[in-house]
Amino acid sequence: MSEGSRLPGDVEPDVCAAFRDALDRVGSKWGMAIIAAASSGPIRFAELHRTIPGISRRMLTLTLRTLERDGLLVRTVYPTVPPQVEYTATSVARELFTSTRALSEWAENNHEKITASRAAYDRNAGTRR
Amino acid sequence: MSEGSRLPGDVEPDVCAAFRDALDRVGSKWGMAIIAAASSGPIRFAELHRTIPGISRRMLTLTLRTLERDGLLVRTVYPTVPPQVEYTATSVARELFTSTRALSEWAENNHEKITASRAAYDRNAGTRR
DNA sequence: CGGCATCCCCATGGATACTG
DNA sequence: CAGTATCCATGGGGATGCCG
Numbered sequence: 001m002s003e004g005s006r007l008p009g010d011v012e013p014d015v016c017a018a019f020r021d022a023l024d025r026v027g028s029k030w031g032m033a034i035i036a037a038a039s040s041g042p043i044r045f046a047e048l049h050r051t052i053p054g055i056s057r058r059m060l061t062l063t064l065r066t067l068e069r070d071g072l073l074v075r076t077v078y079p080t081v082p083p084q085v086e087y088t089a090t091s092v093a094r095e096l097f098t099s100t101r102a103l104s105e106w107a108e109n110n111h112e113k114i115t116a117s118r119a120a121y122d123r124n125a126g127t128r129r
Numbered sequence: 130m131s132e133g134s135r136l137p138g139d140v141e142p143d144v145c146a147a148f149r150d151a152l153d154r155v156g157s158k159w160g161m162a163i164i165a166a167a168s169s170g171p172i173r174f175a176e177l178h179r180t181i182p183g184i185s186r187r188m189l190t191l192t193l194r195t196l197e198r199d200g201l202l203v204r205t206v207y208p209t210v211p212p213q214v215e216y217t218a219t220s221v222a223r224e225l226f227t228s229t230r231a232l233s234e235w236a237e238n239n240h241e242k243i244t245a246s247r248a249a250y251d252r253n254a255g256t257r258r
Numbered sequence: 259c260g261g262c263a264t265c266c267c268c269a270t271g272g273a274t275a276c277t278g
Numbered sequence: 279c280a281g282t283a284t285c286c287a288t289g290g291g292g293a294t295g296c297c298g
Contacts, residue, residue, distance in 0.1 A: 015236075015237060019161065023155065026152065026232070045279070056274095057281070059270090062271085070243045082280080083281090085280060099234070103155070104148045107144075185294095187291080188292080210259090
């Protein structure tokens with residue numbers, strides 16, 4: 001769309017700021033995984049912990065709190081014994097998740113190219129200079 | 130498309146890995162700004178430094194190197210005095226940039242909601258619990 | 259002009275243990 | 279079950295200075 005139509009100074013600051021803002025959510029190590037897992041319906045703490053491999057309870061809690069704070073997740077507590085808590089992705093989070101598709105696809109399509117490029121670059125590390 | 134059709138365990142690991150990979154590029158504080166600035170044509174080091182507010186020469190250099198390594202930027206050196214170096218975004222980088230649009234738009238559209246949600250959350254910090 | 263080298267800070271996040 | 283609390287390692291990234 002904007003192929004070659006922008007000028008160098010045209011990196012609009014608002015967009016930049018908002019984009020950075022998005023990345024602060026998406027970019028956190030576990031944020032998108034949690035949103036993904038919670039996008040298909042309410043999910044419990046332990047389920048999340050099982051679903052997302054490698055996450056610690058600590059990081060799960062922390063990330064859940066920030067996501068909740070940002071209005072991306074709704075936390076529902078059922079005052080039962082033992083306690084039961086459900087997390088559900090809000091529509092905003094689901095939109096975020098969708099907005100992520102293009103990036104995921106790019107990642108899939110170009111992962112190999114990048115790996116190759118990296119290998120080539122490293123191989124010429126000595127040659128270069 | 131996938132509205133409610135996915136299962137909790139359905140967070141496919143490959144996609145997840147590739148996505149994380151993408152974020153390692155996009156998620157770096159200055160990566161996208163640089164790619165954006167270099168997407169509209171060759172741009173010089175000093176121009177980048179001027180175009181992107183707040184970046185240090187150090188971080189500019191570092192980010193340029195990783196972007197070059199990943200094949201997202203092409204570095205062209207003109208052996209003149211004083212030396213002149215141009216950076217150009219590759220097609221892969223431009224595709225990445227495009228894949229980012231959806232996310233940018235989400236960020237713009239929902240920035241206010243998130244700020245509001247955050248404020249509300251913090252206001253009820255004492256009330257809650 | 260276009261870097262690299264050095265020092266330093268602090269936010270992210272892992273491991274582990276305890277609790278209502 | 280669903281968290282808290284504490285300690286600690288790693289590294290991203292800012293500030294500054296020197297160089298071909």
